[in-house]
Amino acid sequence: MKNNSTGTQSLPMPITQKAIRLAWQFASEHKHPQKVEQIYINTLAVLVVCDYLKLLDIETDLSQCDSWNPVIRLFENVADLYIKGLGKIECIPIRRVHQNTQNGNAVSAANLPETCPIHTEARDERIGYIAVEIDEEEKQARLLGFSPTAATGELVLSDLYSLDDFLIHLEKIHESKVDLRQWLENKFTANWLSVESIFDPQPETEPTEIENPIKSNLGNWLQNVAEAGWQKFEQGKQNLEDLIFPEDNPSFVFRGGGNSTTESGARISSNINRFPEADVTRAKLIDLGMRLGSTTVALLVAIAQEDDRTFRVHVQLHPAIGDRYLPRHLKLSLISDAGEILQELESTVQHQCISLEFYVEPGECFGIRLAIDDLSITENFMV
Numbered sequence: 127m128k129n130n131s132t133g134t135q136s137l138p139m140p141i142t143q144k145a146i147r148l149a150w151q152f153a154s155e156h157k158h159p160q161k162v163e164q165i166y167i168n169t170l171a172v173l174v175v176c177d178y179l180k181l182l183d184i185e186t187d188l189s190q191c192d193s194w195n196p197v198i199r200l201f202e203n204v205a206d207l208y209i210k211g212l213g214k215i216e217c218i219p220i221r222r223v224h225q226n227t228q229n230g231n232a233v234s235a236a237n238l239p240e241t242c243p244i245h246t247e248a249r250d251e252r253i254g255y256i257a258v259e260i261d262e263e264e265k266q267a268r269l270l271g272f273s274p275t276a277a278t279g280e281l282v283l284s285d286l287y288s289l290d291d292f293l294i295h296l297e298k299i300h301e302s303k304v305d306l307r308q309w310l311e312n313k314f315t316a317n318w319l320s321v322e323s324i325f326d327p328q329p330e331t332e333p334t335e336i337e338n339p340i341k342s343n344l345g346n347w348l349q350n351v352a353e354a355g356w357q358k359f360e361q362g363k364q365n366l367e368d369l370i371f372p373e374d375n376p377s378f379v380f381r382g383g384g385n386s387t388t389e390s391g392a393r394i395s396s397n398i399n400r401f402p403e404a405d406v407t408r409a410k411l412i413d414l415g416m417r418l419g420s421t422t423v424a425l426l427v428a429i430a431q432e433d434d435r436t437f438r439v440h441v442q443l444h445p446a447i448g449d450r451y452l453p454r455h456l457k458l459s460l461i462s463d464a465g466e467i468l469q470e471l472e473s474t475v476q477h478q479c480i481s482l483e484f485y486v487e488p489g490e491c492f493g494i495r496l497a498i499d500d501l502s503i504t505e506n507f508m509v
Contacts, residue, residue, distance in 0.1 A: 404428035
């Protein structure tokens with residue numbers, strides 16, 4: 127629901143003395159008056175939104191914010207707040223100006239601006255924007271509303287969505303992430319298939335285009351419970367080579383080549399990488415048709431629970447049946463929950479497979495991104 131009546135839909139929040147002291151501490155690191163003012167009001171906006179989310183038991187982490195980095199604060203105009211497991215929101219401060227009348231009494235300006243500009247550095251890697259009115263004299267703030275995007279470079283205050291819509295937006299982002307622990311309980315989200323169903327499909331008597339409205343939960347794999355469309359991995363397979371690239375299939379006769387390993391542990395190969403031992407393995411077809419005609423690639427994910435409760439995750443990217451090699455310049459990246467690229471590989475000439483391997487702790491979130499040209503597809507996971 128759009129917030130067409132900002133005054134009635136907004137939420138008042140106090141500006142605490144602790145927030146004021148910290149804002150002045152950050153601002154006093156600089157001498158230029160304009161920069162001092164910018165950092166001061168940005169910090170207040172971030173802390174007000176942080177207090178609001180704390181009331182709702184939504185965890186934030188200020189240490190992951192650019193607005194809490196003294197070097198970035200110096201060069202950029204940022205007021206970002208990191209929400210754990212979801213991403214960054216930008217807190218857009220709008221100062222309420224008080225004017226002095228002839229008799230010396232201060233009165234607040236009656237109207238807010240119609241629009242609020244979004245600085246260039248705050249337009250990327252944000253899951254939303256919250257407009258925050260700051261009244262320094264009254265030591266009060268007001269959350270005016272929310273926008274999921276800022277594509278035009280500004281917020282139109284009369285078009286802001288309500289804070290209830292903001293919470294729904296966060297819930298949708300949370301639901302879109304793949305929980306790897308649920309894979310161990312044989313629970314999967316839509317589009318993640320068994321390796322057999324992608325590389326060794328069986329004749330189907332039912333329609334192949336099925337829209338499953340139920341979101342799968344990855345933690346149910348080990349309990350052998352899965353929604354429609356998920357299939358079990360064949361227990362008799364010793365390795366994935368026999369399944370993905372059978373010798374009697376001429377489509378998968380590959381020339382020789384070698385493997386190379388990056389410093390981060392990622393691997394790029396012109397031969398076939400074997401999957402390590404894993405508790406669960408699943409695969410998903412990724413359609414790159416928007417850029418590469420009918421090209422489809424297969425994303426394989428295997429997980430194993432270690433003795434120390436961490437999870438070993440192995441990711442491979444293969445050409446799907448009918449293609450000999452991966453498309454050139456196709457990037458496979460491991461993305462942190464804050465949007466940082468942790469590992470990245472790019473396919474070149476005659477690569478059959480590129481792979482990543484890494485460890486994650488319970489409660490961590492990450493993303494696997496496929497990118498080519500200006501197309502980017504990200505699968506989000508949680509453990």
